[in-house]
Amino acid sequence: xxxxxxxxxxxxxxxxxxxxxxVADGHTVxxxxxxxxxxxxxxxxxxxxxxxxxxxxxxxxxxxxxxxxLVDATHxxxxxxxxxxxAAAGASGVPLMVLRRPGWTAVPGDxxxxxxSLAEAAQRLPDLGRRVFLTTGRQELAVFAGLDECWFxxxxxxxxxxxxxxxxxxxxxxxxxxxEGERQLMLDHxxxxLVxxxxxxxxxxxxxARALSxxxxxxxxxxxxxxxxxxxxxxxxILRGRGASAEN
Numbered sequence: 001x002x003x004x005x006x007x008x009x010x011x012x013x014x015x016x017x018x019x020x021x022x023v024a025d026g027h028t029v030x031x032x033x034x035x036x037x038x039x040x041x042x043x044x045x046x047x048x049x050x051x052x053x054x055x056x057x058x059x060x061x062x063x064x065x066x067x068x069x070l071v072d073a074t075h076x077x078x079x080x081x082x083x084x085x086x087a088a089a090g091a092s093g094v095p096l097m098v099l100r101r102p103g104w105t106a107v108p109g110d111x112x113x114x115x116x117s118l119a120e121a122a123q124r125l126p127d128l129g130r131r132v133f134l135t136t137g138r139q140e141l142a143v144f145a146g147l148d149e150c151w152f153x154x155x156x157x158x159x160x161x162x163x164x165x166x167x168x169x170x171x172x173x174x175x176x177x178x179x180e181g182e183r184q185l186m187l188d189h190x191x192x193x194l195v196x197x198x199x200x201x202x203x204x205x206x207x208x209a210r211a212l213s214x215x216x217x218x219x220x221x222x223x224x225x226x227x228x229x230x231x232x233x234x235x236x237x238i239l240r241g242r243g244a245s246a247e248n
Contacts, residue, residue: 018232019043129193
């Protein structure tokens with residue numbers, strides 16, 4: 001099977017697993033990370049950090065590096081990068097594949113309130129609770145900065161910037177997390193509402209909220225650009241087939 005040159009966008013758990021599979025299959029993999037954390041978990045293969053300079057920059061990179069396949073395995077809420085990937089693939093003729101972990105589905109005992117944006121979540125928040133566990137990412141705190149009547153517990157890998165809510169406590173930590181650990185964290189801080197994005201993946205905090213009968217403000221995902229694959233194994237198998245076809 002001839003090796004392919006793959007540009008893999010994203011530093012998600014699924015992206016790292018895919019990089020390992022593709023490198024093991026003999027492909028050349030370049031993982032592009034956004035650079036939002038100073039010490040990201042590094043995947044197998046080559047790594048580049050930072051943006052491309054918009055769609056034109058990404059098109060130039062695809063051509064300069066003779067990329068055979070572009071894979072968007074970014075976070076489900078990295079909508080700008082996904083739009084750029086779609087546009088660059090169309091302009092360059094490089095095939096685009098999209099890998100996304102499945103979103104979450106409510107089960108009996110959940111008290112979810114779905115919203116379409118963080119702004120809507122901030123608007124509805126005071127009606128659901130005043131002691132908030134905020135797990136939407138450190139760059140999203142500004143949306144909640146005006147809610148002085150609420151107290152926030154925010155968790156991130158690195159310290160957040162400003163603006164931020166006036167009443168704010170920060171927990172610096174990186175998952176995976178356990179249900180019991182999340183439950184104890186919520187009890188210790190007397191949390192009465194959880195705010196999160198429908199990111200999919202491990203859901204210990206949701207299980208803990210369910211056990212404690214805590215309502216959840218769930219921000220829906222932005223629409224996907226087209227068909228998506230849900231596991232790295234699926235995508236790796238398709239690229240094995242693509243390589244075999246090119247060989248025949």
